Amino acid sequence: MKKPPLLTLPLILILLIFPSTASGQTGNLFTTQKELSSSMINQVYSDSKGFVWIATECGLSKFDGNKFITYKHSRTDSTSLLNDYVRTIFENGKGELYIGSLKGLQRYNYETENFTDIPIVTPEKKIISAHIQDIKELKDHRLLISTSGHGIQYLLPGQDTIYTANRKINVPVIINAAIETTDNCIWLATESFGIYQIYPDGKIVTYPLGQTTIPPVTCLCVDTQGNIYAGTNGNGIFMFDKLQKRFIPIMDPSLANKPIKVLYMNSPNELYIGTDGYGLRIYDTLNRKFKPSNLVSPVFDLQNSKIHTIDKDNYGNLWLGIYQKGVLLLPHKASNFIYWGQNSPYFNTIGKNCIMAIFQDQARNIWIGTDNDGIYKLNEKGEQISHFIHSSSPHSVPSTILCFYEDSKGDLWIGSYMQGLARINKETGECNYIPLTDTENNQAKRVYSIIEDNNRRLWIGTMGRGLFYLDLDTYATNPFPETRKDLNRLLQQKQLPNFWINQLYFDETDNRLYLGTFGGLCCLDLNNMTFIKPFNEKFTAANSIVSSILFDKNRNFWLGTSDGLNLYNARTKEISLFTTQDGLPSNSISALEEDRNGNIWISTNQGIAQYNAQSHQFISYTNDLQNSEFSRGAAFTNAAGEIFFGGTMGVIKFMPNQITKPTTLPNVRITGFYIHNERVNKNTRSGRYAVVEHSIYEAKRLDLCHNDNSFTIEFAMTDFSKPEIFMYSMNQGTWVIMQPGTNQISFSELNPGMYILRIKAKNHSIESVVKEITIYIHPAWYESSWAIFFYILLTIGLLALIFNQIRNHYRTRQKIMEHIHAEEINEAKLQFFINISHEIRTPMSLIISPLNELIATDNDKERQKKYILINRNAQRILHLINQLMDIRKIDKGQMHLTFHNTDILEFTKKLTETLSYQAENKQISLQVISDLDKLNVWIDPEYFDKILINLLWNAFKYTPQGGSINVYIRRGTDEDTESPLREYVELTVEDSGPGIDENEMENIFKRFYQVKQTNHPSGTGIGLHLARSLVLLHHGTISVENNKDKPGCRFIVRIPLGNSHLTSEELSTDKAIDVKPMETIRPAIEITTAPQQNEKVRAKTRYVVLVVEDEEEIRNYLNAELSSYFSIITCKNGKEAMEIALRQKVNLIVSDVMMPEMDGFTLCQKLKHNINTNEIPIILLTARTLEEDKLNGLNLGVDAYITKPFKIEILRATIENLIKNREILKNNYKGNQTQENKISMNVDDKAPDEKLMERVMKIMNENISNPELNVEMIAQEVGISRVHLYRKLKELTNQSTRDFIRNTRLKQAAILLTEKNKNVSEAAMLVGFNNINYFSSAFKDFYGVPPTVYVEQYKKNKVAEKEQKKEE
Secondary structure: OEOOOOOOHHHHHHHHHOOOOOOEOOOEEEOOOOOOOOOOEEEEEEOOOOOEEEEEOOEEEEEOOOOEEEEOOOOOOOOOOOOOOEEEEEEOOOOOEEEEEOOEEEEEEOOOOEEEEEOEEOOOOOEEOOEEEEEEEOOOOOEEEEEEOOOEEEEOOOOOOEEHHHOOOOOOOEEEEEEEOOOOOEEEEEOOOOEEEEOOOOOEEEEOOOOOOOOOEEEEEEOOOOOEEEEEEOOOEEEEEOOOOEEEEOOOOOOOOOEEEEEEEEEOOEEEEEEEOOOEEEEEOOOOEEEOOOOOEOOEOOOOOEEEEEEEOOOOOEEEEEOOOEEEEEOOOOEOOEEEEOOOOOOOOOOOOOEEEEEEOOOOOEEEEEOOOOEEEEOOOOOEEEEEOOOOOOOOOOOOEEEEEEOOOOOEEEEEOOOOEEEEOOOOOOEEEEOOEOOOOOEOOOEEEEEEOOOOEEEEEEEOOOEEEEEOOOOOEEEEOOOHHHHHHHHHOOOOOOOEEEEEEEEOOOOEEEEEEOOEEEEEEOOOOEEEOOOOOOOOOOOOOEEEEEEOOOOOEEEEEOOEEEEEOOOOOOEEEEOHHHOOOOOOEEEEEEOOOOOEEEEEOOEEEEEOOOOOOEEEEOOOOOOOOEEEEEEEEOOOOOEEEEEOOEEEEEOHHHOOOOOOOOOEEEEEEEEOOEEOOOOOEEOOEEOOOOOHHHOOEEEEOHHHOOEEEEEEEOOOOOOOEEEEEEOOOOOEEOOOOOOEEEEOOOOOEEEEEEEEEEEOOEEOOOEEEEEEEOOOHHHOHHHHHHHHHHHHHHHHHHHHHHHHHHHHHHHHHHHHHHHHHHHHHHHHHHHHHHHHHHHHHHHHHHHHHHHHHOOOHHHHHHHHHHHHHHHHHHHHHHHHHHHHHHHHOOOOOOEEEEEHHHHHHHHHHOOHHHHHHOOOEEEEEEOOOOOEEEEOHHHHHHHHHHHHHHHHHHOOOOOEEEEEEEEEEOOOOOOOOOEEEEEEEEEOOOOOOHHHHHHOOOOOOOOOOOOOOOOOOOHHHHHHHHHHHOOOEEEEEEOOOOOOEEEEEEEEOOOOOOOOOOEOOOOOOOOOOOOOOOOOOOOOOOOOHHHOOOOOOOOEEEEEOOOHHHHHHHHHHHOOOOEEEEEOOHHHHHHHHHHOOOOEEEEOOOOOOOOHHHHHHHHHOOOOOOOOOEEEEEOOOOHHHHHHHHHOOOOEEEEOOOOHHHHHHHHHHHHHHHHHHHHHOOOOOOOHHHOOOOOOOOOHHHHHHHHHHHHHHHOOOOOOOOHHHHHHHHOOOHHHHHHHHHHHHOOOHHHHHHHHHHHHHHHHHHOOOOOHHHHHHHOOOOOHHHHHHHHHHHHOOOHHHHHHHHHHHHHHHHHHHHHO
């Protein structure tokens, strides 16, 4: 047995002052091992933002509740600390933090986390380096800077420089501290001259504190009554006596001649005094006496420490700067958990080994069983009585103790890990070992639990050897069951899970023994000594390690296992399982104890929890404990209700009623944000984004680029406490519970987007306010919304391109197929035409030859005209046949040209002379224009004339009357073109026609292609194709373009000069041939524009027939054939025909379809829509033979559709029948269209249609001048729908309602203009037209002439009628 050590006098004094029952702060000592940069602490300072700053001799540290951030001087960084020796810290009223170091003064920037120098400048503008000792803010907001070597200095508000000229008072150069009192006096603590008092007027009073020597004054303080205290270095503490006007010492033996380092008013009446090596003292300023300190730290002995600085943070936590040790944090709330163990400076009497068992005997001695350190015997105050250790003696205690038990006789039994069961002598520690032998004579060495039943039997649970019992009267031991057979039966029936018994519990009420094993729970009924099922089949905790068993006062059964806490409710018979999800600090349960209030206390491997019997909730305690990992079964509750839990670091004891539950938790704040392990501040950039706008501690939003999508965020409680757990949630998701002690979250490879991170703390089931911060990870430029929009557009564009390509491919294929099909059709056409041409040439020869003979022999002029007409059209057919034959020769490669050296100017001029008659007849100017007199070109005259003739005929076809056709000939050179067209002659045929659509130009030279122009006669589509083919055979080019700045188009032909490009077979050896003048092309029938009176043919009838035909020969032929039957009027196009029909009376119109200016279909449409002309019969005489053309004409209202060629007799008969039938209709029905007789007449006939027209005309007459007169007004007044009104008017007048209103107004206007002599404006207003221009336009469309011309014609007709009457 080891003798207890003698208690030294200091320890006795400590124990007297701080008894074991006293509460103390949990405390936390920060040292250089993990946190601080130096243990040489100069000052601890708490700022308004909740940070605690530590000034040391090797840097400045900032504590944010999570960790210390250390700032040091860097030669390469001008914004770092001036010097690592930091002496003082101060925050002014604006929240600006100032740092005083060995080299000067600086201001700290919270947002950028760097420092700004504040230089001290002399009048000579020199910057001096000063050792800053102390900083205070005066009432006028100046900063009073105490220095060592430069006295005091002032920093004025709003300035960043200290000017020594601002100091006008001379004081000692070394000032250690300064204060300002309510009377505006400044008190200075000097190094060698005592204390200086500076009055507001500048007066100085000095107070030496010593009689012989003046000690250095280290600190000053003012209490709430205005008393001034001064601490000295070696002479204790002084207080200023206001009556005596001097400082008097505060007499205390413990502080006499002691160095005082800091004075701090902890409360209105408590002055904390920090000494250098003599700990902390408390002075009651109200009662003027010292009092014992109630500050107890389980981690540090405060009584002999060097306390150089004291401060309180915003939550009342006390911070002590202990020189050469570190910084001690004492929470504002005392912890009622008392710690015994190696880390306690006061109660460290149980060694350093793990506590495996704990027990208090009837004599109130506390027995502590350790792992490999024997047994400690303590009194109830925690004082060590004995320490029994294992030795070579057979009666020494085991080295590792697993359990204690005191039987009913008062004997103390111990279970060990290797020596089995023993009864110990409480005084000597000698052990009497009792062997335990199983059914196979094996010794049980590991005893885990001991319990006594009502029959004075001691039950022993062993590890691996099963259950034993000992008779306390005979001390005989037996295994249970006693035979191997019974044991095997129990194992097979699973009534006994296994031999590994961890915990025994005896229930006196039911006389049952409960066994907790490594395989679950089982129950032994001691009444009949059989195993039974406990409570419920499900309540066995199978496959779990049962560590503790407890029946509470309400007979609820609690079972602690490795998987959580099980509860069998005796009233409801329900089974519950509690885990960390319910508030437990861990699922591994070590021990269970019940307090006097029925609350269950649970020790685990991560702390202690309380199950509240009233609220049925768990409250966890982890941070208030010096030991949080507890041993299995190491628990005990003494007679006073005090609970003991043993663990790896010692013993925790407490009175349950003194453990209070907090009601609120402080806030969570962000303390750090790291990207790639780099701390973020205001200056940090993430790509092109500023991560935070202000300080990270105040940040509500963080902006990151896509590359910085992995980061770590740290947080802490604002009161520096350590909650049980932190929880976080991302984007309103479920709350994630973090591991206890963890206060940072790391995220990796987050996708771009907006993230809302919420964090909260939980302690004792109380949750803090949620801290929310937004983290926005900006997408890469190629993932931004603009880029996505661009991708969408690009995708759409690509799809459109693909679709377009497919469509183009399809169209190209269609065009190729169409081209092949067109070529096949053209080939078929051409082959058909060639075949038919061979058949036609023979009959044509038989027609032309006899016809020429008749022309030569018959002298009758009338028959000669017909002969010439027949001959000319026969020649046209023959010419067309020859062109087809030429094209066929070219396609077959059978056309061979013979080139002659020909004067192209003379050739062209003679060719154009053959067309002079056509030019004169259409009043077209035809000229050959060239600057050259002569130009010889190698051409084949026989075929080249066909080129010019086709181009000129094409020009004549589209050139209007009075236009011009010019043929330009020039010589040119093109250096960019390879021979033979480097030197060329260019012939340009230019007309003044309508030009060619740009879309038509690429097709105009194709075979059988016809330009889609309905206003001009179409050709065969052969001429231009033949011209192009012949130009190519001449090694030339042909192109077409529209004229610039004038109407018309031009065909440009280029032929090479010289003959170097021709072969010898193509060249003719003959001299240049002369062009034989061709016969002038003249019409077969000529009609003079002014025939003689005696030659005029008198018509058999008075009916007027208007012939509309653009072909002059057809027009002349019709005139000649019909003039003896009708009065014939001829015109060349629809436009002229419309003017004639509106100007004079016409009985019938014969019209072609394809004409310039206005075609026949358009003419028909306009005539039928005008009430002045819609009764005129129309015959369409055309070469368009398709059924759809005929149907189109009939739908437009034509009376007959005759195709060419036609018989003149049929045409004449059709004209006579149409005129005759129209006359019959006029005789049967008159007046319903114009309604002129109803404008102002009264009608007696009351037929329904007449009544309707009468009502309509009445409304028209009454509102003729009203511009608002419209269809709706008439329909409403008449009393029928507008649809029915339209139908009836269309039936009766062949006009729509709107046309009927307009035409009636125009007829009334005509009457007003002619009969009432109104001018145009007046007439328009009287008939309801507000717009004069619109009236004139509508009048012209209706009558064919403007109103003024209409009036003039009316007057001329009146004069002519009068003269005719006079002649009659």
